[in-house]
Amino acid sequence: MTQQVITANRLNDGLVVFLASDGCWADSILDAQVLSDDTELDKRLTMANAAEQAKIIVGPYAIEVTEAEDGDVRPVRFRERIRAYGPSTHADFARQDVPGHLRHLDDVSPVYFNGVG
Amino acid sequence: MPLLKDGKLVDDGWLQLDDDAVLPEAGAVVVSLARWQQDRDHLIARTGPVGVRLTADQTPGLIRADLDELALVALEFPAFTNGRAYSYARLLHRYGFAGEIRAVGNVLRDQYWNMQRCGFNALEIEAGETEADWVATVTHYSAPYQVAHDPALPVMSLRERRMAAAAQG
Amino acid sequence: MYRYDEFDRSFVNERVAEFRGQVARRMSGEMSEEEFRPLRLMNGLYLQLHAYMLRVAIPYGTFSSVQMRKLAHIARTYDRGYGHFTTRQNIQFNWPKLEQVPVLLAELADVEMHAIQTSGNCIRNVTADPYAGAVADEVDDSRIWAEIVRQWSTLHPEFTYLGRKFKIAVSASDFDRAVIRFHDIGLIIKRNEAGEIGFQVWVGGGLGRTPMIAKVFNEFVPQEDLLSYLEAVLRVYNMYGRRDNKYKARIKILVHETGLEELRAQVDAEWQEIRNSSLKVPDYEIERIRSYFAPPPFEKLDAVDRGFEIKKFENPEFARWVNGNVVAHRQPGYKIVNISLKPEGLPPGDVTADQMEELADLAETYSFDEIRATHEQNLVFAHVKQSELFELWQELGEIGLAMPNIGKVTDMIACPGLDYCALANARAIPLAQRISRRYADLDKQFDLGELKLKISGCINACGHHHVGHIGLLGVDRRGEEYYQITLGGSGAEDAAIGSIIGPAFSSADVVDAIESVISLYVELRDDNERFLDTYRRVGTAPFKSRLYPEKLDAAA
Numbered sequence: 063m064t065q066q067v068i069t070a071n072r073l074n075d076g077l078v079v080f081l082a083s084d085g086c087w088a089d090s091i092l093d094a095q096v097l098s099d100d101t102e103l104d105k106r107l108t109m110a111n112a113a114e115q116a117k118i119i120v121g122p123y124a125i126e127v128t129e130a131e132d133g134d135v136r137p138v139r140f141r142e143r144i145r146a147y148g149p150s151t152h153a154d155f156a157r158q159d160v161p162g163h164l165r166h167l168d169d170v171s172p173v174y175f176n177g178v179g
Numbered sequence: 180m181p182l183l184k185d186g187k188l189v190d191d192g193w194l195q196l197d198d199d200a201v202l203p204e205a206g207a208v209v210v211s212l213a214r215w216q217q218d219r220d221h222l223i224a225r226t227g228p229v230g231v232r233l234t235a236d237q238t239p240g241l242i243r244a245d246l247d248e249l250a251l252v253a254l255e256f257p258a259f260t261n262g263r264a265y266s267y268a269r270l271l272h273r274y275g276f277a278g279e280i281r282a283v284g285n286v287l288r289d290q291y292w293n294m295q296r297c298g299f300n301a302l303e304i305e306a307g308e309t310e311a312d313w314v315a316t317v318t319h320y321s322a323p324y325q326v327a328h329d330p331a332l333p334v335m336s337l338r339e340r341r342m343a344a345a346a347q348g
Numbered sequence: 349m350y351r352y353d354e355f356d357r358s359f360v361n362e363r364v365a366e367f368r369g370q371v372a373r374r375m376s377g378e379m380s381e382e383e384f385r386p387l388r389l390m391n392g393l394y395l396q397l398h399a400y401m402l403r404v405a406i407p408y409g410t411f412s413s414v415q416m417r418k419l420a421h422i423a424r425t426y427d428r429g430y431g432h433f434t435t436r437q438n439i440q441f442n443w444p445k446l447e448q449v450p451v452l453l454a455e456l457a458d459v460e461m462h463a464i465q466t467s468g469n470c471i472r473n474v475t476a477d478p479y480a481g482a483v484a485d486e487v488d489d490s491r492i493w494a495e496i497v498r499q500w501s502t503l504h505p506e507f508t509y510l511g512r513k514f515k516i517a518v519s520a521s522d523f524d525r526a527v528i529r530f531h532d533i534g535l536i537i538k539r540n541e542a543g544e545i546g547f548q549v550w551v552g553g554g555l556g557r558t559p560m561i562a563k564v565f566n567e568f569v570p571q572e573d574l575l576s577y578l579e580a581v582l583r584v585y586n587m588y589g590r591r592d593n594k595y596k597a598r599i600k601i602l603v604h605e606t607g608l609e610e611l612r613a614q615v616d617a618e619w620q621e622i623r624n625s626s627l628k629v630p631d632y633e634i635e636r637i638r639s640y641f642a643p644p645p646f647e648k649l650d651a652v653d654r655g656f657e658i659k660k661f662e663n664p665e666f667a668r669w670v671n672g673n674v675v676a677h678r679q680p681g682y683k684i685v686n687i688s689l690k691p692e693g694l695p696p697g698d699v700t701a702d703q704m705e706e707l708a709d710l711a712e713t714y715s716f717d718e719i720r721a722t723h724e725q726n727l728v729f730a731h732v733k734q735s736e737l738f739e740l741w742q743e744l745g746e747i748g749l750a751m752p753n754i755g756k757v758t759d760m761i762a763c764p765g766l767d768y769c770a771l772a773n774a775r776a777i778p779l780a781q782r783i784s785r786r787y788a789d790l791d792k793q794f795d796l797g798e799l800k801l802k803i804s805g806c807i808n809a810c811g812h813h814h815v816g817h818i819g820l821l822g823v824d825r826r827g828e829e830y831y832q833i834t835l836g837g838s839g840a841e842d843a844a845i846g847s848i849i850g851p852a853f854s855s856a857d858v859v860d861a862i863e864s865v866i867s868l869y870v871e872l873r874d875d876n877e878r879f880l881d882t883y884r885r886v887g888t889a890p891f892k893s894r895l896y897p898e899k900l901d902a903a904a
């Protein structure tokens with residue numbers, strides 16, 4: 063099986079979250095639990111569905127990722143990279159809580175509204 | 180299924196008859212359009228009122244000529260997001276139908292006001308909800324913006340009244 | 349400007365209260381996401397890629413400085429300091445929290461704003477000509493009628509769960525500044541020989557997967573019959589519009605599948621039944637609403653202002669801005685000013701909270717406290733004294749909003765695309781940013797003249813790519829961003845749907861491809877010929893062979 067992580071949006075603020083190994087929903091993909099085993103993935107998806115029932119998150123699903131040696135987790139699909147790192151349009155508005163935002167969107171130079179950067 | 184009629188939870192005196200079920204001698208029955216068309220004479224001849232249930236694809240034009248024979252028309256919401264039956268209810272009123280217009284299917288309280296305003300007077304609802312839950316949803320607004328079937332005066336008429344009152348001084 | 353009376357005010361407050369209850373039921377788990385979704389959409393609330401997104405209505409595009417300041421406050425308090433003007437006279441906030449939305453809506457209600465019916469399968473926020481009440485060529489002020497339609501359509505009990513969204517626009521001129529022909533219903537105000545007001549009704553236009561130009565259903569619906577006619581169209585659509593396939597559910601498909609004559613006959617039959625009902629719009633209500641749109645207290649001025657002429661002569665940059673962004677007003681001595689929200693390299697339609705506040709002050713000083721939003725994601729100050737244009741231009745320059753590019757290649761429409769939108773295939777804004785930088789040279793832009801470039805991140809076509817002179821559609825090729833080019837569309841009175849020119853280009857190649865198209869136009873154009881006219885004259889062939897030379901070789 064390919065490497066996967068489970069993602070969703072949090073119910074109360076809508077932000078993108080990832081299922082971490084302690085069962086919490088983390089803001090950063092770097093804290094996501096990387097799964098590479100089908101039975102484990104199913105188990106975690108069941109957990110995610112329970113979290114949806116428990117009004118914590120909305121619409122959980124698994125996405126494919128690659129994990130580098132240094133632990134850097136990167137979604138394979140472009141759409142999921144945008145979800146993980148924030149909008150690529152102006153750096154002011156990308157996710158401040160994700161340290162590496164914009165780092166994989168190489169063809170876009172970030173634009174700063176206030177002329178800084 | 181609990182029945183909310185004119186805002187009150189009441190016992191449902193109507194039997195929903197499957198197409199292949201035996202027709203009881205008496206009592207109120209609701210049948211599908213297909214059964215109505217097939218058994219029409221028989222259904223009229225027996226004692227007890229008859230209702231027809233229309234799906235969202237069946238317009239009331241199909242039973243317009245029969246409305247004098249019917250005491251109830253049930254309009255189906257296959258999903259609450261399918262709003263065809265709102266128009267059907269209005270057409271039934273325009274055709275002069277004075278019997279019960281019942282909402283069946285995926286009937287939720289957040290749409291109660293719409294149903295009431297379009298002329299539904301009975302709704303089959305989920306068990307477990309109280310009369311008060313339902314009634315609360317139709318008291319959100321003091322006045323609607325447009326005329327519909329219900330007698331509520333729209334904002335436009337209220338403005339006119341206020342202006343007339345002001346003019347009288 | 350329209351002001352709420354006690355009825356409007358209580359209605360909007362009641363709407364907020366109702367939604368507060370629905371949010372509470374969602375948060376407590378009493379309501380599932382499936383049940384909540386249509387309810388939140390009808391209050392303008394989406395769940396997008398990164399967060400919730402709230403779309404706030406700017407009814408018929410007109411709003412005040414007080415309202416703009418409130419939008420700034422909302423951007424700062426509930427969002428990340430900016431808002432995004434859309435193509436339908438709405439503003440979107442990209443980061444509100446669900447739990448805060450009821451409070452946010454209550455704040456909007458304080459300034460007579462709301463998010464009612466900015467989404468969902470209902471009658472959407474009614475749009476109008478952004479030059480209404482200012483331009484000489486209008487028959488009547490389209491906002492009066494848009495307001496009448498707004499009231500009728502608000503929480504319409506019968507038409508709230510339609511098969512699909514339903515968009516209505518109103519215009520009053522031969523020049524179409526409201527994309528009338530691509531709405532589910534487009535209304536063009538006309539005057540008959542007796543001088544009475546009525547509506548030419550266009551039905552069945554739309555973009556999306558199956559773009560169609562609307563058809564004229566009725567040449568003249570008298571003003572008092574407007575609502576009964578609309579109700580007849582909506583009732584026929586609600587009953588017979590398809591519900592089996594969301595891509596075939598718009599009224600344009602019903603028109604197409606039923607046939608124009610047949611559907612028109614059905615609408616007419618329904619209309620005759622209800623025409624003389626209480627749907628007649630009473631004169632007192634028309635006059636009441638009309639009084640809100642009375643002209644502001646203009647000064648009596650000469651048509652020519654010497655100071656203004658001198659400034660233009662002395663300052664070529666100012667002259668260029670006037671030439672590009674300023675248009676004639678019907679009142680002597682006044683002008684209509686377009687404010688471009690397409691500064692070089694920035695996301696089209698985005699405005700920061702600081703800019704909003706500055707704009708609010710400027711509107712107060714220079715334009716009778718009134719702002720308009722356009723479908724091209726720009727703003728308009730509708731009534732500016734020409735003697736004050738220079739000061740206004742300088743002040744706009746200080747907040748980075750004096751770009752003179754209205755109608756030029758960098759005045760692009762771009763939808764939010766994959767940076768925000770959950771449905772997207774590809775990004776739209778960064779592509780707009782790259783094109784904007786490529787054509788940063790203003791001399792070049794002015795040389796190219798009117799060129800409407802429109803970008804959508806997917807086939808839903810929120811970026812109106814079908815009606816761009818050049819349209820770009822984002823497609824997904826094995827997880828990579830590609831863009832298909834269409835040429836020859838127009839959303840104006842010369843409405844046309846663009847033709848796809850050939851296979852899509854990769855993100856890396858697409859800006860060069862656009863440049864090839866534009867340079868070919870420069871080679872082929874006659875004097876002063878717009879891109880669109882050149883394209884219409886020469887057809888697709890030259891553009892095809894320029895963009896895909898290898899195909900030609902293969903054929904030879």
Ligand code: SF4
Nearest residue numbers: 763769772805806810
């Ligand atoms: S066109 Fe597609 S990507 Fe763009 S905003 Fe609309 S749905 Fe989203």
